[in-house]
Amino acid sequence: MxxxxxxxxxxxxxxxxxxxxxxxxxxxxxxxxxxxxxxxxxxxxxxxxxxxxxxxxxxxxxxxxxxxxxxxxxxxxxxxxxxxxxxxxxxxxxxxxxxxxxxxxxxxxxxxxxxxxxRGDYIPTPGKYLMNDARIPGGTWIYLRPDGTFVFMRDLATSYVPQGTYRISADELILDVSKEEYYIFKIEGDTLLLKDGTHIKELVPINSLFLRNEVEHLIEGAPMNFTEKEIRNGMSLIEETFSFPGATLKKLWYEEEKSTALRDSYMKYGRGKINGIRPENVLVILSEFTTDETEENSVLNPNSTYTDYQWILIRSSKDESWRIDDQGY
Incomplete structure (x- = not known):
C-alpha cells in the first residue's frame, strides 16, 4: 500500500x-x-x-x-x-x-x-488538569500547552509558579523546569498521578490526582472582525489563567454581534476610553463557569452558575499576543 x-x-x-x-x-x-x-x-x-x-x-x-x-x-x-x-x-x-x-x-x-x-504512547491531551481534593478547590492545577510547554500552579497562595517543557517517558509525564527542578506524573488516560518532584511535597502530596477539565470552545457564525486563530488564542489564554477559587470553567464562546457591542461599550465607557487601544485590538470572549460551596472565594456566590461572564482581551497591535485587561459583567 x-x-x-x-x-x-x-x-x-x-x-x-x-x-x-x-x-x-x-x-x-x-x-x-x-x-x-x-x-x-x-x-x-x-x-x-x-x-x-x-x-x-x-x-x-x-x-x-x-x-x-x-x-x-x-x-x-x-x-x-x-x-x-x-x-x-x-x-x-x-x-x-x-x-x-x-x-x-x-x-x-x-x-x-x-x-x-x-495514540497508545500515553501522550496526554493538552489543556488544564485540576488537582482533586486541593487545599483550595481549583487552586492547584497543571496546564499543558499544545506546543510542549507547561505551567504548574501548585497553590494559589504561592508566588512562584513553575513552568518549562514537558516530555513523555513510557507511561510518565515529566515536567522539566531546570536541571535541578522537575515533577513526575503517571499518566492514566486523562488523569495524572503525582509520583515525585522537587519542591513539591510540602505543597502537593505524593499520589495526588489531577483530572482534565474539559472546556467547550465555541465560535458562532463566520467572524469578520478576527480570524478563528486569533479567537482561539484568546480562549486558550482565558482557560489557562482562569483561577477563581472553588470555580470550574465550563464554556468559552465568541458571538460577533454581542462581542462587538460589548467592545464598543468598553471603548466608550471602560478602560478603552483611556488606554489608547484601537477597537481592532479588543476582543471580548463570553464564558460560563460554576462554583462549589468553598468559602475561599469572597467574591462569587457558592453553588452557582455564572454565564455571559465577560473577558476583555487587548493587544498592542495585530502582531502582538492577547492579554487580559478586564473581566466581569
Missing part, C-alpha cells in the same frame, strides 16, 4: 507562525515559550482522543452518513485538542470514525482514505 507524503507536507506546517499568550501580572507569572518547538506527528482529534497517522491507505468504502468535515488546521508543532482539528496541511479535509472490528479514524487525502490510530 502506498504512503502519502504527509511528513513532507508537515515541513511546511512547521514554518507557520504561532501566536503565544502573554500572561498579565495579576496571574503571577510570565510566559516562557521554547525557541524551537518539536514537530508533532500528523494527528486528528476525534471523540475525545488524538489519532495519529499510520501512513497506510485503506481501500474501503465509507458510509457517507458518518463522514465529517475537518473543522480547522493548527500548526504541525502542536497536538490537536478540539473535535475535528488536524495539525497538517489539508484543504477541505474530511474524516470518519470507524468502529467495526477495531476503532480508528480515516482521513480523506488525495482521494484515498488514510488510517489514523488512537
Amino acid at each position: 502506498k504512503k502519502l507524503p504527509i511528513f513532507v507536507l508537515l515541513m511546511t506546517a512547521v514554518l507557520m507562525s504561532i501566536s503565544g499568550c502573554s500572561i498579565t501580572t495579576q496571574n503571577k507569572y510570565t510566559e516562557s515559550m521554547p525557541e524551537t518547538p518539536n514537530t508533532m506527528p500528523p494527528s486528528i482529534y476525534v471523540n475525545g482522543s488524538v489519532y495519529t497517522s499510520t501512513g497506510e491507505d485503506l481501500p474501503i468504502e465509507v458510509d457517507p452518513s458518518i463522514i465529517q468535515k475537518v473543522t480547522h488546521v493548527i500548526p504541525g508543532t502542536e497536538l490537536p485538542s478540539e473535535e475535528g482539528t488536524i495539525n497538517f496541511p489539508l484543504d477541505n479535509g474530511s474524516y470518519a470514525l470507524i468502529t467495526d472490528t477495531e476503532e480508528y479514524v480515516v482521513v480523506s487525502m488525495d482521494q484515498e482514505w488514510q488510517k489514523f490510530t488512537k
Whole structure:
C-alpha cells in the first residue's frame, strides 16, 4: 500500500507562525515559550482522543452518513485538542470514525482514505488538569500547552509558579523546569498521578490526582472582525489563567454581534476610553463557569452558575499576543 507524503507536507506546517499568550501580572507569572518547538506527528482529534497517522491507505468504502468535515488546521508543532482539528496541511479535509472490528479514524487525502490510530504512547491531551481534593478547590492545577510547554500552579497562595517543557517517558509525564527542578506524573488516560518532584511535597502530596477539565470552545457564525486563530488564542489564554477559587470553567464562546457591542461599550465607557487601544485590538470572549460551596472565594456566590461572564482581551497591535485587561459583567 502506498504512503502519502504527509511528513513532507508537515515541513511546511512547521514554518507557520504561532501566536503565544502573554500572561498579565495579576496571574503571577510570565510566559516562557521554547525557541524551537518539536514537530508533532500528523494527528486528528476525534471523540475525545488524538489519532495519529499510520501512513497506510485503506481501500474501503465509507458510509457517507458518518463522514465529517475537518473543522480547522493548527500548526504541525502542536497536538490537536478540539473535535475535528488536524495539525497538517489539508484543504477541505474530511474524516470518519470507524468502529467495526477495531476503532480508528480515516482521513480523506488525495482521494484515498488514510488510517489514523488512537495514540497508545500515553501522550496526554493538552489543556488544564485540576488537582482533586486541593487545599483550595481549583487552586492547584497543571496546564499543558499544545506546543510542549507547561505551567504548574501548585497553590494559589504561592508566588512562584513553575513552568518549562514537558516530555513523555513510557507511561510518565515529566515536567522539566531546570536541571535541578522537575515533577513526575503517571499518566492514566486523562488523569495524572503525582509520583515525585522537587519542591513539591510540602505543597502537593505524593499520589495526588489531577483530572482534565474539559472546556467547550465555541465560535458562532463566520467572524469578520478576527480570524478563528486569533479567537482561539484568546480562549486558550482565558482557560489557562482562569483561577477563581472553588470555580470550574465550563464554556468559552465568541458571538460577533454581542462581542462587538460589548467592545464598543468598553471603548466608550471602560478602560478603552483611556488606554489608547484601537477597537481592532479588543476582543471580548463570553464564558460560563460554576462554583462549589468553598468559602475561599469572597467574591462569587457558592453553588452557582455564572454565564455571559465577560473577558476583555487587548493587544498592542495585530502582531502582538492577547492579554487580559478586564473581566466581569
